[in-house]
Amino acid sequence: MHVFIGGAYNGKTNYVMQELHGQDVFIADGFFPEKVPPCEALVVKNLEKWLITQNLEEDEAIVAHILTRLKVLEENCALYIIVTDMGRGVVPMEKQARLLRDTCGRLYQALFAEAEQVIRIWYGIGETIK
Template sequence: MHVFIGGAYSGKTDYVMKLLADQQVELVDGYVPDDTPACDVLVIKNLEKWLITQDLEDDETLIRTILTRLKTLEENCTLYIIVTDMGRGVVPMEKQARLLRDACGRLYQALFAEAELVVRIWYGIGELIK
């Protein structure tokens, strides 16, 4: 699993798609697919869009479920995940926004722990973290 993180509109998707230009890529936006598409590389972006539709009160179970699904997908193709850095120390006033920020933070920690490669992207430039 390869994970790419950066702020909104910082060039994450373009960066990843340039890396994968010569491969058969399936790009999924805003959800985790149930079945693995036929491709060399599966790119999943904007997981926070999907997370907001889930029960964020029990994020530990949700994160375990997501990791299990991702590991299953990874059995059949290379997995690239693009996530948006949320928060940066800013605590939202609305409860749902706080739950989302916290769930994203815990999910990203779990993804980074599992990933063999983690890259931070700012303004289209990648910085290797792991």
């Protein structure tokens, strides 16, 4: 599993797609794939859009579900996950936005722990974290 993190509109998708140039890629944009057609690489991006449709009060169960599903999906093709950094010390006023930020933080910690590679993208430039 390869994880790419950066702020919104910092070039994460372009960076990953350049890395995967010439490969058969399936992109799950804003949804969590239950099944994926055969491919060389699966790119999962904008998971936060899928997360807002879940009961964020149950964030531990959500994180466990995502990790379990990703391990199954990774059996079929290389897995590239693109996530948006939404923390940076800013605490949203609305409860739902705080829950989303907190759930993303817990999910990202779990993803980083499982990932073989973590790269931070800052305006199109990648910095290897792990």
